Each structure stands twice: as structure tokens, then as C-alpha cells.
Amino acid sequence: MSMLPAEDHKLIVEKLGREPNTLEQGCFLNLWSEHCSYRSSGVLLRNFKTDGKNVIIGPGDDAAVIKFDDEYVLSVAMESHNHPSYVEPYSGAATGVGGIVRDVISMGTRAVAVLAPFYVGPLDAEKNRWLFDNILQGSADYSKTIQVAAIRGESYFDERYNGNPLVNVVCVGLGKKEHVMTSISKAAGNRIFLFGSKTGKDGLGGASFASNAMGEDEEVPEKSAIPAGDAELERRLIDATIEIIEKGLVESCRDLGAAGLAGAASELADKGNFGAHVLLDAVPVKYEKMTAYEVMLAETQERMLAEIKPENLSKVMEIMKKHNVPAADIGYLTKEQEYVVEYQGKVEAKLPIRFLIQGVPKVEMPSKAPAPRTKDLVTQKPKSPETAAEVKKSVLKMLSSYNLASRKCVWEKYKETTLPTVVGESGGDAGIMKVTDKKGVAMTCGCEPAIGLLDPYAGAVITVIENAMNVAVKGAAGLCLVDNLNFGNPKKPDQYWILKQSVLGLADAAKKLNIPVVGGNVSLYNESDEFDTAILPTPSIGILGIVSFEKPIPTSFFKNEDETVILVGTTKVEMGGSEYYRVSGMETAGIVPSVPADYDKIVEKVVEVCASGNVTTAHDISKGGLGIALAKMVTAIGADVDLSKISGMSDEVLFAESPARVILTTKSPEKVMEMLKGIPAIEIGKTKKASELNMKLAAGSVVLTKEEIDEASSSIEKAMKLGYKNQTY
Known part of the structure; x- marks a missing residue:
């Protein structure tokens, strides 16, 4: 009895003129597997x-x-x-x-x-x-x-x-x-x-x-x-x-x-x-x-x-x-x-x-967009908090989400792996490795699975933008990209369609940002009979960029008082795929964030300004939105910011996940704003010598202390302290 799929067995027998x-x-079973041969994904990778x-x-x-x-x-x-x-x-x-x-x-x-x-x-x-x-x-x-x-x-x-x-x-x-x-x-x-x-x-x-x-x-x-x-x-x-x-x-x-x-x-x-x-x-x-x-x-x-x-x-x-x-x-x-x-x-x-190596039949599988989800109604949204107290409660709830909480207990596992050549802070937008006295390499990784669930093409594009921005805030342009395409069963037309759209999204965004895709891996069949589930579309990527040490590299967290806080990019009321809607139990509702037509120019300008030596702090805005990004930047230095002029309800302003946005702080706002001319950028406040974030919103002023932020952000640490009784499963 053959262990091979029937069609493969027939082809192999015809080629060999005998039974293998x-x-x-x-x-053949292993080398012709999807894992080794990319038999159903290889045609897509040509993009x-x-x-x-x-x-x-x-x-x-x-x-x-x-x-x-x-x-x-x-x-x-x-x-x-x-x-x-x-x-x-x-x-x-x-x-x-x-x-x-x-x-x-x-x-x-x-x-x-x-x-x-x-x-x-x-x-x-x-x-x-x-x-x-x-x-x-x-x-x-x-x-x-x-x-x-x-x-x-x-x-x-x-x-x-x-x-x-x-x-x-x-x-x-x-x-x-x-x-x-x-x-x-x-x-x-x-x-x-x-x-x-x-x-x-x-x-x-x-x-x-x-x-x-x-x-x-x-x-x-x-x-x-x-x-x-x-x-x-x-x-x-x-x-x-x-x-x-x-x-x-x-x-x-x-x-x-x-x-x-x-x-x-x-x-x-x-x-x-x-x-x-x-x-x-x-x-x-x-x-x-x-x-x-x-x-x-x-x-x-x-x-x-x-x-x-x-x-x-x-x-x-x-x-x-x-x-x-x-x-x-x-x-x-x-x-x-x-x-x-x-x-x-x-x-x-x-x-x-x-x-044996190249004879595997490579075909593009049948694909079909999934049926619209019954809950996909753009009119459906959580009830917006109306008072400053309610807004603050929402921010703290968001900070306690596992996907937004502090990773301190995670990085403690790795603290003994740190080498003298690693420079900069832990937990920032990108890791930095020193190569020479003058230059190093910035590196980052990640994905946008929730957005990919609603629109796999948009999720992949935003994945590239967010990772490119993670190295951009260190003054580095994207040098190269690698990917790991994690998806479900390609034999199912809806799953193959999701894979195809994700690949096209990665390819288009990488081309627009002029970042070559130099390698990767395809991991399909990520489905569980045990739970009757397929994973979220997860085109995880890594991006490298070269940084210069000849001028100060921006930190990811507030460092100096009395600096101007600048918001780069446009905040839109598009909450589909946001962590806010997920936490609210409405993950399939809302409009997926639209991508600015000039996101390549925004990334390019951010690289330029962050490499200029005029920016002290630079932080990408991604999961959780503007409010979470600002809260995570608080150290012994905090900030007063005015967000009331950004259109939308307070929660929409704080939690929308519009791509291609960053927060900068600088002692030279005129110089930085001049460099940012041609892309959206506004001054929103000042840093201060106080461990708190004061945000002025349509609903009123919301004040978050560092202690409140840290307590809300400790949910992963608290969960892991619960441990597990079963040591083997």
C-alpha cells in the first residue's frame, strides 16, 4: 500500500517506470510536502x-x-x-x-x-x-x-x-x-x-x-x-x-x-x-x-x-x-x-x-472569498464612553488586554541572552545590534492578525507598514524583509484565498517601500481538529534596517521634559480589526483602517527626521492606537497632550489603529516640522517632569499615572503567576 497521495503515486510510477x-x-512524501516544496504556495511567492x-x-x-x-x-x-x-x-x-x-x-x-x-x-x-x-x-x-x-x-x-x-x-x-x-x-x-x-x-x-x-x-x-x-x-x-x-x-x-x-x-x-x-x-x-x-x-x-x-x-x-x-x-x-x-x-x-527535487506538481489552488460574516455591519460599534471617567476606564481596560499589556515578564526570560553588542532599551520599537563604532542593524518583527481576519490584503499591507515604521523611528530605512506565512488548509478555497490576498498585500507594500523580500517560510495546515478552528491569517514578518550611531538614536519612551510632542500621520475613525473592538466583543464589526496613498513618503520622512539628531523620542502607533502608544511612553517623564481637535469620539481618537502614524518629541519643533513638510504632522503637547499622562479629549481631561498604567499593564505577569498544574498535557 502506498503512503503517497494517489495522484503523486501515479506520476512517480510513470516517471520511474516501476513502483517506488x-x-x-x-x-517523495517529505520532499513533495507543502513544507519542503511549496507546491500550492510557490506560484504565489512569485509576486x-x-x-x-x-x-x-x-x-x-x-x-x-x-x-x-x-x-x-x-x-x-x-x-x-x-x-x-x-x-x-x-x-x-x-x-x-x-x-x-x-x-x-x-x-x-x-x-x-x-x-x-x-x-x-x-x-x-x-x-x-x-x-x-x-x-x-x-x-x-x-x-x-x-x-x-x-x-x-x-x-x-x-x-x-x-x-x-x-x-x-x-x-x-x-x-x-x-x-x-x-x-x-x-x-x-x-x-x-x-x-x-x-x-x-x-x-x-x-x-x-x-x-x-x-x-x-x-x-x-x-x-x-x-x-x-x-x-x-x-x-x-x-x-x-x-x-x-x-x-x-x-x-x-x-x-x-x-x-x-x-x-x-x-x-x-x-x-x-x-x-x-x-x-x-x-x-x-x-x-x-x-x-x-x-x-x-x-x-x-x-x-x-x-x-x-x-x-x-x-x-x-x-x-x-x-x-x-x-x-x-x-x-x-x-x-x-x-x-x-x-x-x-x-x-x-x-x-x-x-x-525528486523539482518534479512536484506546483499549482494554484481554487480560491474563493469567504462568505460575508453576519456581524459585519459598519453601523455596529461599542457604545462610546461619554465622560472623562468612562474614557479612563476604557484606557485601563485596553492596557490590561493580553495583546497590549507589558511584556516585562516575557523579556525577563531572555535577559541572560543579552550581549554587549545589543544597544538601546528593551521593549522598544526595534532591537539594535552594534556592528561597527559608526553603524548597526535595527530589527523588528510582527503581524496584524486581527485586521487580516477582516481583510487579509489590508492586514498584510499594514503589517509591512508597521514593521517598516518600527525601524524608521530609529532612523533606518527598510533594508530587507523575510516572512513566515502561517495559514490554514490550502485545499479549502476560502483559506487559499486568504493566503493569496495576504501574499499580494505583502508583495505590494514591500515594493512600494522598496524593501526586497529575501526569504521566508510557508507554514500551512494550521488548523486544529481538537478545537475545530483555523488560525487567524498570520503573515508574520521581520524587517532589518541600518542605523547610524553618529547622531543620537531616538528612544521609544519619554526621556526629557519640556519637549514638543508631535503626531505624524492621519487618525481616521476606522475601527475594524482594532483591539478596542476585539476587547468589546465586536471584532468583526467596523471599517478596516484605510492605508494612506503616500505611506511610502510618510515612512521616508520619518526615517529622515529620526536620523537627523533632532528627535529625542520616536514611537510607532500600532495595536491599541494613539492612547495606548502615549501611555506606554510614560517614564519618570510624562506629557500633557491636547487631542480634542482630532475628529471623532474620544474612544475613536484614542483607539483607532490608522497605519503610518508615529509620536515624536523634540527640543527643535520648528526644525522638525519643517523637515516633515508635505506629510500630515501636528504639535499636540509638551513633555513634563511628572510620571503621568494628561490627555485633553472631547469628553474632558483624562489623567493616567505611571502607577495606574503599570498596574493595568501587568495582566500577562498576573496570568503567568497562576501557573499550571498539569506539567505535561
Whole structure:
């Protein structure tokens, strides 16, 4: 009985002229899975503009490589570990970090930072607290051990992530341009060199598992089948990989990820138009009597594959011994474009390698917009608070929303991962990593799932704008973008339509902002039979930008008294997809925020003014709106602001999530306003030496003290203190 889908099985038999054996079926099943082949999403990804003046290596390798300056390059990659993290959150999140770090290392760059966007069910449920706590701890512990800074993330909560949490990770690497490596193989006769952990049985079928809904077609695997991480070995593996690359001993290199050895060896060979002959008897294994299927398709972590010239094998092996990294010569590249696997004197698989890697049928699936929701009535809205006291109550309620509350207890998990090269405050708009005395890299990540639920195209566009603005307020233009497309079952026309609209939104916004999309990952089938739900549309992204240290970089929080507060951008009464409507139980009501036609010019002006040295504080306005952004900026310094001239009811002024808006403070308002000429910008108040925010609104003045803000914002910390009784689930 074939384990392959009927149509795939028929095509493969026609091509081979025979029935594929069990191992060969396993190779096709995993390499032709959505996770590995992008069989239903690949046609959509062609909409992305992937090149640019600073792009050295774009999509298609383990990671992208971007020019930083004449000496240094940055590498960047984004991946998901969603399904494993629901079954075993600690190991799932840890190995998610480990895998994306190896993607960066294989390019000849050393990992310097990770960014972690997580999407989980509400913390009122004990199991979600267990999931969130273990996801955080797993990623933090791994990052700490391998000495990579976790400097930015996102935590988003919604009941549709019950049963299917999302664990996405961005990794940024740094290296010298002369050490850049690729996975394009170079010459027949060169050896295939495997190094890292001994191969076990963990993660078997991981790629195909990640290409099914939780509970669909196959049983959710036992926890023992989820790959476990060994961060200590990874640390040694990193050092060994960098050393053999910098010494010029490697021709091509790649991480062993999805589909294990079956995927890595065949893909590396095919990229150079070669075949491969793999000798499984040489593979270091954890258990005796492992089958060829297990050795080839296990997704054991902490493993790398390199192409080595025969004359360099002994030098490479010496370096592996020095770092105490298991390693072996397991085969060679061939002129014949065949993938041959030999084990115990028998040929276990013999496949045309180009067909295995590129023969998967790629099609655009049928798509259809979802039926209109019965609650989608623009006239439906919460009752607006009428008095200043009622407005204040609404602000405090919003601050206590899990999606707006303080992440202090989250970042405390990562405090030991901070490195001396990380500069600026924690919890700000973007993380900043120092590269040279004069320049560094700003990085951010995130998504707008609630807006995407109502309008996936708009949600994706706003996702790009918000992330571009996060680096813009640090004086950095978007350098490159990576994405992780987390969606439901592409076989369902409504889910595929949502995916398609989201991709188009990301592509259009990135083009308008002139940010190349240099890599990413597609994670589909994120649906839960357990809860009968599909996740919210979650096109999570990461954006990098280059910052200059020659002038002060704006902080994200009020710093100096007696500075002018400036609001950049236009606030519109469009509340669809806002956290305010979600908190009010009316998430499907309202008009989705419209995007300013000139948002590219707004972002460009914000970059210019924030890089000028004339701005002390700059903060992007995103989830929660203007009122929440102002409240979160309060430190020992507060502000008096007049918002009464902005049209709309008080709650609409405070909580509308109109995109392309920022708050600036400056000692030179005339100079800054002159620089902002041509885009919407108004002076709204002054900072003061008092830990409070005083907002003048149509309903009256609302005063919030720092103590009140902090108390309301502590809901995540309070929820996590409740803990969980069940330690395993």
C-alpha cells in the first residue's frame, strides 16, 4: 500500500517506470510536502520582488545574505516550528531556534540575534499558560547556551491559536563578505560530509507532519518523535562550521532540517546539477539496527552537511575532533544526476534527482472569498464612553488586554541572552545590534492578525507598514524583509484565498517601500481538529534596517521634559480589526483602517527626521492606537497632550489603529516640522517632569499615572503567576 497521495503515486510510477519502494516513497512524501516544496504556495511567492542593490543572495538558500558595508554582510532567515511546539513546546521552540541559527551559520556568518514572534491562545486557559511558558523557556534557554541574543519578539493571543500555537523565529547573522558560503555544490567527486549530532529516530516524517492539520490524516506523533535539542552540541557545531568555512575548506554547505538527510543531500547535489551517492553505513547513528528509512528521514537536530574536496577531508576531520563534533564522510557527488542510497551492500533508493527535487506538481489552488460574516455591519460599534471617567476606564481596560499589556515578564526570560553588542532599551520599537563604532542593524518583527481576519490584503499591507515604521523611528530605512506565512488548509478555497490576498498585500507594500523580500517560510495546515478552528491569517514578518550611531538614536519612551510632542500621520475613525473592538466583543464589526496613498513618503520622512539628531523620542502607533502608544511612553517623564481637535469620539481618537502614524518629541519643533513638510504632522503637547499622562479629549481631561498604567499593564505577569498544574498535557 502506498503512503503517497494517489495522484503523486501515479506520476512517480510513470516517471520511474516501476513502483517506488518504501524509502523512495518516504523521500517523495517529505520532499513533495507543502513544507519542503511549496507546491500550492510557490506560484504565489512569485509576486515578491526579491532583488535589490544590497541583496547578495536572495531566496532559495538556507538564508539570505545582504550587504552591510564594504567589509561586512548580514544574513537573515525566518522559520516556523508550529506543529512540534504544540506537542512539546519546550523542545519545539528550542529546536526552532537551533534550526534557524544553523541556516544562518551555513552561509558562513555567525548568528548574532534572534527575533521571536509567538502566537498563542489566551492565557486564561491553563494549557495556554503551560504552552506559552515552555515556548518562552525553551527558546530562551537555547539562545542563552549558544550565546545568541534574543532582542525582539511579539506575543499575540487569540482563541483561534488554541490547539495550534505559532512559533516563528527570525535569525540574523554577521560575517565578512569573503567568507560567504552557499549550498550550490561545485564538483563531481567531492565528498558529502555529515557532522553534528549522531542520527537518531526523532522527527521522522516531520516535513509531512507539518503539512497536515493537527489530527488530519495521521495521528499526532508521540513526544519522543518530536526532535529534541542539544544546545551545547550546537554551540560546538557553530564554532566548527565557522572555522572550516573561514579556512577555505568547504565548497558548499547547508543545514539538515526538514526531511533530514534525504532532503539536505539531494538538494545540495541538485543545486550544482549533480547527483549524489550516499553511503548510509558511514552515518554516525544513535541506535543499532536502524533502517535506511530511519537514517535518511530522521530530523535529528544539530546536524550540518558540507561538500569537501577529498584532499581537505583530513583537515576538516581534525577540526571536528578539536570541537568534539561527531563527523563522517558519507558519500560523494556524481556527474550522473541520480540520487543513490546504499546501505549494507544494497541499493536502497535510486531516483532521478531533478525529478525528486523539482518534479512536484506546483499549482494554484481554487480560491474563493469567504462568505460575508453576519456581524459585519459598519453601523455596529461599542457604545462610546461619554465622560472623562468612562474614557479612563476604557484606557485601563485596553492596557490590561493580553495583546497590549507589558511584556516585562516575557523579556525577563531572555535577559541572560543579552550581549554587549545589543544597544538601546528593551521593549522598544526595534532591537539594535552594534556592528561597527559608526553603524548597526535595527530589527523588528510582527503581524496584524486581527485586521487580516477582516481583510487579509489590508492586514498584510499594514503589517509591512508597521514593521517598516518600527525601524524608521530609529532612523533606518527598510533594508530587507523575510516572512513566515502561517495559514490554514490550502485545499479549502476560502483559506487559499486568504493566503493569496495576504501574499499580494505583502508583495505590494514591500515594493512600494522598496524593501526586497529575501526569504521566508510557508507554514500551512494550521488548523486544529481538537478545537475545530483555523488560525487567524498570520503573515508574520521581520524587517532589518541600518542605523547610524553618529547622531543620537531616538528612544521609544519619554526621556526629557519640556519637549514638543508631535503626531505624524492621519487618525481616521476606522475601527475594524482594532483591539478596542476585539476587547468589546465586536471584532468583526467596523471599517478596516484605510492605508494612506503616500505611506511610502510618510515612512521616508520619518526615517529622515529620526536620523537627523533632532528627535529625542520616536514611537510607532500600532495595536491599541494613539492612547495606548502615549501611555506606554510614560517614564519618570510624562506629557500633557491636547487631542480634542482630532475628529471623532474620544474612544475613536484614542483607539483607532490608522497605519503610518508615529509620536515624536523634540527640543527643535520648528526644525522638525519643517523637515516633515508635505506629510500630515501636528504639535499636540509638551513633555513634563511628572510620571503621568494628561490627555485633553472631547469628553474632558483624562489623567493616567505611571502607577495606574503599570498596574493595568501587568495582566500577562498576573496570568503567568497562576501557573499550571498539569506539567505535561
